[in-house]
Amino acid sequence: MAYLDLSHLEKSFGTNRVVKDFTLGIEQGEFVSLLGPSGCGKTTVLRMVAGFEQPSGGQIIIGGEDVTRLRPNQRKIGMVFQAYALFPNLTVAENVGFGLKVAGMAAGERNERVTEMLALIGLPEKGGHYPFQLSGGQQQRVALARALAPRPKVLLLDEPLSALDAKVRVSLRNQIRQIQRDLGITTIFVTHDQEEAMSISDRIVVMNGGIAEQVGEPFTIYNQPATRFVANFVGTLNTFEAVVDEPTTGTVTLDGQTVSLGKKIERLRGDKVTLALRPEALHLGQAPAPAMQLQATVREVHFMGSIIRVKAEVADTMVSLDTFNRPDTPPPQVGAAIQVHLNPGDFIALDGTA
Incomplete structure (x- = not known):
């Protein structure tokens, strides 16, 4: 006890x-x-x-x-x-x-x-x-x-x-x-x-x-x-809608791309699933495989001191991206077309609880 x-x-x-x-x-x-x-x-x-x-x-x-x-x-x-x-x-x-x-x-x-x-x-x-x-x-x-x-x-x-x-x-x-x-x-x-x-x-x-x-x-x-x-409730969250291809391997289709999450999803093949991603899991610029690459348009930039929060539109979905401030690297401009990348293993498959 x-x-x-x-x-x-x-x-x-x-x-x-x-x-x-x-x-x-x-x-x-x-x-x-x-x-x-x-x-x-x-x-x-x-x-x-x-x-x-x-x-x-x-x-x-x-x-x-x-x-x-x-x-x-x-x-x-x-x-x-x-x-x-x-x-x-x-x-x-x-x-x-x-x-x-x-x-x-x-x-x-x-x-x-x-x-x-x-x-x-x-x-x-x-x-x-x-x-x-x-x-x-x-x-x-x-x-x-x-x-x-x-x-x-x-x-x-x-x-x-x-x-x-x-x-x-x-x-x-x-x-x-x-x-x-x-x-x-x-x-x-x-x-x-x-x-x-x-x-x-x-x-x-x-x-x-x-x-x-x-x-x-x-x-x-x-x-x-x-x-x-x-x-x-805890922290900021980006959400993406995907379709399950193979539940046991966590393979889904997201924004026209086949992505493996590397972990089992408790869904059936063909089910829709909401994937969540923290802002710090999104990164600016290109990256080699197996990172997933997305095209985005910058909509807002918020300078918060050590952190810069970028809000960008990805396939009609607004996402937040956090990056560290670097004095020699200014943040992207509003309206700019950018590339962002992420590790698919960072996705969290959400359940249906509101």
């Missing part, structure tokens, strides 16, 4: 079934992200783990203890909310030590723990300040310290970075991950931002319609999506 075991969780609000037979095992010290669009059930799962929502069915076990019916304060959970939820009338030190005071910790020991937590989040000099005197990023770090101060068994993070600007988000997410690693605390991180989830998670749970569409490491989720939803 995993350290944090969620078994067949269900949650309904009236006739609305929000979470459906959700099962997940999280190992001690693991950082797992629940990723999905608004309304997919990810925050509801988090709130059931925290004890703020009672499951309609299923079981929650932490460290071998069944906590399904325990109150939030009995579960030894640390929670960080999107909106900080700091007490405005308390200083930073008082906010961090609030849970310790409620638990009856002696003042001397409490002060030592608060000092330790402020050093951990890089704000040792801010103990006497009030929340309104801090930036958004600093307030969220204080909220993190407050959650960690009582030494919880599990840390829950509910979209903690969504109210921050882009640069602060990147810096703080990296800091959260480093603190999590240093403490070895089991963590669930809820986000709708795929880049956040991909960059800091040990594993990702992609949720849709109250179910877990796929659970896996970021590399697997991105490169081997299990469903059409996962493929489209």
